[in-house]
Amino acid sequence: MSVENKVKDIISDQLEVAIDKLSAETTFEDIDADSLDIVELVMALEEEFDLEISDQEIENVKSVGDVIKYIESKV
Amino acid sequence: MNLEGKTAIVTGSSRGIGRAIALALGKAGASVVVNYSGNQAAAEEVKNEIEKNGGSAITVKADVTDYSQCELLVQSAIDHFKRIDILINNAGITRDNLLARMKEKEWQEVIDTNLTGVYNCCRAVYKPLLKQKSGGRIVNIASVAGIHGNAGQANYAAAKGGVISFTRTLAKELGSRNITVNAVAPGFIDTEMTGELSDQVKDQVLSRIAMGRLGKPEDVAEVVLFLAGSAHYVTGQVIAVDGNLSM
Numbered sequence: 353m354s355v356e357n358k359v360k361d362i363i364s365d366q367l368e369v370a371i372d373k374l375s376a377e378t379t380f381e382d383i384d385a386d387s388l389d390i391v392e393l394v395m396a397l398e399e400e401f402d403l404e405i406s407d408q409e410i411e412n413v414k415s416v417g418d419v420i421k422y423i424e425s426k427v
Numbered sequence: 428m429n430l431e432g433k434t435a436i437v438t439g440s441s442r443g444i445g446r447a448i449a450l451a452l453g454k455a456g457a458s459v460v461v462n463y464s465g466n467q468a469a470a471e472e473v474k475n476e477i478e479k480n481g482g483s484a485i486t487v488k489a490d491v492t493d494y495s496q497c498e499l500l501v502q503s504a505i506d507h508f509k510r511i512d513i514l515i516n517n518a519g520i521t522r523d524n525l526l527a528r529m530k531e532k533e534w535q536e537v538i539d540t541n542l543t544g545v546y547n548c549c550r551a552v553y554k555p556l557l558k559q560k561s562g563g564r565i566v567n568i569a570s571v572a573g574i575h576g577n578a579g580q581a582n583y584a585a586a587k588g589g590v591i592s593f594t595r596t597l598a599k600e601l602g603s604r605n606i607t608v609n610a611v612a613p614g615f616i617d618t619e620m621t622g623e624l625s626d627q628v629k630d631q632v633l634s635r636i637a638m639g640r641l642g643k644p645e646d647v648a649e650v651v652l653f654l655a656g657s658a659h660y661v662t663g664q665v666i667a668v669d670g671n672l673s674m
Contacts (some may be wrong), residue, residue, distance in 0.1 A: 388603065392557050 355427065359420050361399055366393045376417030392421075401427055430656055431456035436500060438462045438548060439489050439518030441469035443618035444568060447644030448515055449484070451652045453477035459484040462500055464491070464518070483508075483525050491518045491544030497551040505555060513559070513655045514552045516545040516590075517568040521620060523579045534582045541586035545593060549608075553601065562605030564655045567594050568647070569610040571636040571667055575674035587612075598663030601620040607662035609654045614669025616642040638670030 353361070364371040369383045380390060394405050397419070403426055413419055430452060432556040440449040441463035453459045459477055463470035477484040485507050489500040504511045519541045522533035543598055545567055545660065554629065572580050573587025585605040591610050598608040615621055615632050621641070622631075647668050654661065 381501075388557075388600065393556060395554055 355424050356420050358400065359383050359397070359423055360416065363393060363416060363419070366396050374416050376420065377415060378417075379415045381414075397423065403427075429456050430513075433457045433512040434460070434504050434510050435513035435655065436460040436462060436504050436511065436514060436548070436552070437515040437517055438489075438500075438544065439464065440515075441466045441473060441486075443620060444613060444616060444644045444647050445515070445517040446473050447648040448517060448651050449473050450476060450480075451514070451645070451648040452515075452655065453482035453484055454480050455652060455656060456482065457513065457655075458482070459617075460500070460504045460507075460621075461486045462489055462491075462518070464488065491516075491547055492539040494547045494551065497544075497547040500548070501551045501555060510559060511552060511555050511563075511568075512559075514548060515562045515566045515568070515651060515655065516548050518544055519568065519620075521580070521583050523583070525579055526581050529581060537582035538586050538589075541583065542589045542593070545590050549593075549597060553606075556601075556606055557604060560604075563601075563607075565597065565601075565606065565608040566651050566654045567591075567608070567610045569594070569612040569665060571612050571669050571672055571674060574612055574665070574667065577674060593672055594665065595663045607654070607658065607661060608666045609658070611647060611650050611654065612665055612667045612669070613647045614642055614667065614672040616644055616647060616668075618644060625634045632672075635674070636670045636672050640670065642668060642670055 360371055362376045367383055367385050367389055394410055398405055401423055413422055434459040435452045437667055439445040439446050440461045447502045448459050449459050461470045461473045474484040474486050487500050487503045489496040491497060514620050516622050523538050569590045570587040572584040573591050594608050594610040650666055650668050
């Protein structure tokens, strides 16, 4: 599975949003994700991709596309 | 209350109130992590007592003032019992002195253990709790001194007051994930910690307790058990267990 699909899969699962509603442009605001949702998402991403994601790095991540780009730059 | 299948960590549970809480949780069926900082023999005794009553327990040495040790504490619970559900932040110390004589060291040690220790353990446990997605219970042991203040305990009262505000805040942060966070504020409980007080002070205290007796560690444990178990819709609260003490 591509990073893009994996990330969408995790976001869909963690934030309980249908996967076909997620595009690169979808922001976390669009899908009503609060800060705790983001914490949970980060934990799931860290586990899936075996990464450590710092709080500073996550601050700039606003959309699904941002997450995909970030993960692609790390793996 | 049936806590079977749940795992509980009780910090500072080799003696005193923590010991009574560990025993009560064990009796209710929870697997208990008996945390201690120095007295291993006493911690082992608590573990044995829980096992004698048909429960399961392990002892884990960890200093709550050190975050990495708190992480290891939570990890040992998960390694051993496969999950973590309940955290009781009980570890506490006193370094009583009037402010005029209170050394910075006495101030700092009490803040480090009684306040920062709670922060460290909560921070170490909240990710595993979120990951499990099955809610959780955090009970912080505060003190009536943290509500009313108490002469000679500026450090202790400040730390316990901090714990109360921390409790209310964390309850707001974690409520949506079905993790409840409450505090119990014991009054004068008959333990080694209050055993250091002179008879004169004890008599004075007794005259201010409506129920006319010091509390027992079990009196506190009973309320903690309620908050850790059947209190499904109670969070961000502080319950005084003090026999109606007027400070």
